[in-house]
Amino acid sequence: METILIVGGGAGGLELATQLGHKLGKKKLAQIVLVDKNTSHIWKPLLHEVASGSLDTSTDGVAYSAHGAKHHYQFQHGEMTGLDTQANSIHLAAIFDEDGDMVVAERHLHYDKLILAIGSVSNDFGTPGVAEHCYFLDSPKQADKFHRSLINNFVRVNQTGNREDLRIAIVGGGATGVELSAELYHVAALAQRYGLAQINANRLRISLIEAGPSILPALPKRISDSVRKELIKLGVEVLESTKVASAVENGFFTAEDKTIRADLMVWAAGVKAPDFIKALGIFELNRLQQIVVTGQLQAKGLDNVYVIGDCCGCQQADGSWVPPRAQSAHQMASLVAGNIMRARAGKPLKDYQYKDHGSLVNLSRYSTVGNLMGNLTGNSLFIEGRIARFVYISLYRMHQVAIHGWFKGMLMILVEKINRAVRPKLKLH
Template sequence: MQERIVIVGGGAGGLELATMLGRKLGRSKQARVTLIDRNSTHLWKPLLHEVASGALDSRMAELDYRGQSARYGFEFLLGTLESVDKAKKTIQLAAIRDDRGKEVLAARNLSYDRLILAIGGVTADFGTPGVKEHSHFLDSLRQADQFHHYLLNEFLRVNQSIEDGNQTKLSLAIVGGGATGVELAAELIHSVSLLSIYGLPYLDQKHLKVCLVEADKRLLPALPERLSKSVAKKLKSLGVEVILNNPVSEVTENTLVLAEGEPIQADLIVWAAGVRAPDVVKEWGLQLRKNNQILVNPYLQTVSDESIYAIGDCAACRIDDERWVPPRAQSAHQMAKSLYRNIVRDYRLKAPKPFVYKDRGSLVSLSRFTAVGNFMQSKSLSMSLEGTAARWAYASLYRMHQRVLHGWWKMFLLLMVDKLNRVVKPRLKLH
């Protein structure tokens, strides 16, 4: 009888794992590999800030789960995980309803032999009053598209106001000095610089105010301090106001209240501070960390049940007694690869190998302006990059994700398609 491997979550780690297992075990009918996600398409999460700013048309980068499953030997089910029954080894998927509330599919139960949770993470609001009500988040394609819609409306409003002779500025506030916040700030500057090409000539960088607020004493704590300072300096040269060591105490409509100093007024507020697992994991009877991450052992099995695994942002895996694997795309990729190898080893009656996280460094892109990063980060060796070399390295991260999903040949074809689209498509998405 075929073993059923169920993977919940089609992010970077979940989709890569489903594809690898489908190729190896699904096609040969050694296992029935099932991927479940609440969306029909996949978009690499580090691209969401580009979707939000209009630098990327998401339709050009989305991957259809059903198409991928047909090519690589796994099955795809649309659904949202609602509950886990560890004793019966079953999960329940919530009912699916259309925009009018009409039920499309009733709630369903699925059995599993191995359950792999790869549900990702969401932005942490740290209990700050008003964040959920008055801020935009960039945790999903839907949220990125929603912010882009609001941004376009603000572009139109402010451009018309300036044309009518008013002294108007578009004010945007971003909370969180990690990669998402920094990259979004730069992309917004770049987007506004292109507006005159597409019929909005009055709104330019002089009429734009972008404020980046970070509670810590510096931006990008994952990077060396020298690079962090370099990024802050570059953002300031682009006109971004950088506020450090000053946490947000409350968010009201169009206002950030800071622990110190005057409140910040903004037409749009984006909250990009911190990562935690979704609250729904509390209902699944698994041991968690304080940030909702699921505790796993060195083989990525949950400490609550050895037939349930967790990878990516939702997994709490120790590096040592003091450190945990950080919630990054490279972590999800490494976990997916390690778990794939261990499952295959199990089929070959070999003992599993513990997961060992290798910090490959961090890369941050400041839109078309520059990029910075460091490689091979360790106590004994670290290499820093800035400028063109860092931009190439940053672009290669996405290509490596595509290589895992499609292989080398198709990756190169997709690269050529993207190059051609840059020639024939607008440089900014304005719809």
């Protein structure tokens, strides 16, 4: 029986495993195996909510093992560290528990077809001190680590007689940095309801640092202008055209030799494919270390290896690269699922064409702005407020339906609403 191995359970990888599980795994036509270094899935655009405490991974995550049992694929827990394209196998690192004891030894997994959906990580551009002193939000584990530190700092500032404000510096004016800035003001307001009486938005000093001339550089000027106005209204210090030269324990130094003090530092500037891809020495890569693919999303020179999501370097007809967004991963997963079925039927494969459905930026409960339609009509429609918020939430709902199906997806949404009504709105542990 053919083995189809999917490495990475993010938006694209999990949707692909679900589709192939129903098309092939259920009928025993192929063995579908999903590999991920985490045991559960959180939609990556929501990691800033995990970091702030608005979202709880223990209740809002999707357990791969349970999901796979219901959707006809197998789950293997492990981190890919090697690839042998001659033997058609990947190498997984050993798994250790919190005490350092080995749980699972190193192992190899065979494949007939391999799909790499390993996502991206933040790019610190080699800036001194960043790796040692900054928090990253590339995974639920990293987001949880920042959240624990945030709550500890809330407790510190809340102490009677402490007049110090909590200073948070976020490098990167993309969607993650912008949305986290707004979400932190929201949770500071919530903290007062749960015993932290001295914590409020006035005790926060948030600096959003962007090296380029404008925040949200990939989006239309009207959107970035509107978002900047909203952030400043909240109290965020928006520092554009400010390049960080180095990070130290208590803040950043800029290229202009300015000091930005901070108790907590987050690096959300730029993305790249994980370094181990480059270390493999197998693939052709672009400047973001993404694997360069053919029009059918196959790694160049390797017909049985597909690449989707943030680690996929897909060049469009105009020379630009497909942006690393959740909507790109969703579209790529659908195309690869179709191409695998076409190959089994002896039919020609289809080329991938990126369709930009627009972009939305959610500023917590304060505002949502964005544009719709993108290149579908040749024009973009600017939206904000409740309509934009509804569309933003709908994107996540579509993802839930894609991985759970319509019936269970609707039930999950209902359960989520009930949970939000009965449990605390802020995770304090």
